Amino acid sequence: MLLTTFDIALRGATVALLLVLAALLFRGFGTVLAGRLAAALALGSAAHAVISSIGVTSKVHPALAPVIALSTGNAVVFWLFTRALFEETFKLRWWHALVWAAVAAFSFVNCMWLVPASGVQFSIIAINLLALGFIVLAVVQTIASWSADLVEGRRRVRVFIVSAAALYGGLNAVLQIALSGSGAAEIANTLNSATFAAVVAVIAIAMMRVDGADLFPAAPVVQPDSIEAAAAVEASAADQKLIDALMRLMADERIYRHDNITIGTLATKLGIPEYRLRRLINQRLGYRNFNVFLNEHRIAEAKAALADPSQAEVPVITIAMDAGFQSLGPFNRAFKTITGVTPTEYRRLKATAA
Structure with missing residues (x-):
């Protein structure tokens, strides 16, 4: 009971921090693509904080299906965020939205119809393997683009933010798959919530310590000469x-x-x-x-x-x-x-x- 209460408190604090962070990002950097994607990533992470549960064995309540879909689609947002953060010429294309919609739709269908037909464990494995795929893409993007970044402070903060988020996302997906149907869920859930809260808090502090213009630069104005x-x-x-x-x-x-x-x-x-x-x-x-x-x-x-x-x-x-x-x-x-x-x-x- 104590662990459950602590888990709920951690989730509530994390959701509140993420919602504030999303509002600040959108207000301060809403005109910049990387800023808008960062705000969207914070909102998706808040959805993840609400529904994340390790070792769950019960079927998904239909009311939670849209929230789970938003949380799953956040893996795509994370990948796009790393691209916008590291590629200053990156632009969103129509097919990016299509990829996000496809992942979110698959998650929704999975919750509503595939889980009753195939079981919870299959659902968890399928969704988390999909999320892992986009996390790997984001990490590859980080490694490929990092050396070309000429702003020293931004290079350090970018790698820290992306690495911390990718590390948590990857570990969470692996734990979800490994402990699916396990009886060790209560302790794992509390540790998961505590880790996620710590990652969000540290990232928020790191972002406040860097110049916003370095992290989310305005689009460069091209000069002919x-x-x-x-x-x-x-x-x-x-x-x-x-x-x-x-x-x-x-x-x-x-x-x-x-x-x-x-x-x-x-x-x-x-x-x-x-x-x-x-x-x-x-x-x-x-x-x-x-x-x-x-x-x-x-x-x-x-x-x-x-x-x-x-x-x-x-x-x-x-x-x-x-x-x-x-x-x-x-x-x-x-x-x-x-x-x-x-x-x-x-x-x-x-x-x-x-």
Whole structure:
């Protein structure tokens, strides 16, 4: 009885904190995609705090089915949140909403009809395996994008927030599957609620300690001559020498063309520590992401090639590969983000203007 009371108290406190956090996130960063997804993630987490139960053996009450569906769909929101947090050019597509709706709908159908037909244990395993899949996608996104982030404080806080949430989500799913139908549910539920409350509290504290503009940056305003403007930014004499050396690598050696170029290899070329190069590109040149920095140089070369009448018959894929892109898809997305048109449209516009 004492454990049950403690469990209910922990859930209530966690739900209250998450609802306040969602309201603050939406109010402060509702105009930014990552901020809106963070608020949605907090709401979905509140639904999870209400219904999460380890080792449950009873069938789901129909009134809880929508809440469970919202909680299950939160795994998709978590994945999208990590993408928006780490990819500054990420945009929601219609199919993202379709994926969320499909997961939530499957959870709802599972609660209402599959559980009575197949049993509670099968339902728990199916739902939690689905959630684990999206958590794995989010962790992969974190690992893949972390090194390209040039804002040191944001890199540390982002990895902490995502790792803590993924660790809890992954452990919760594994426990749900392992202890389904077990008699050890009461202790496990209380420990689960306590862990979840601690994770939410620590994440809330961490978010309050970081500059909101770092964690949820506004969409960057694209400047046509941003590469040239960045090179002219005032800097100290030592930094200016490094900027000049960096720009020579870009302009003369076209190092951005090299396969798998990383900020570490570039720092080695310049003979400086990696953290210093991160700070230089971020604070002196104004870039928040290393890939964006590389892509602006790559796109500048591609624009020149596409506008060149002598290369009118050269395939777009060839121009993309020559500029350092590994495939056509990323090139097209980066090109349209920077110029507002596709490479083919850009070539046609230049040919018409000529």
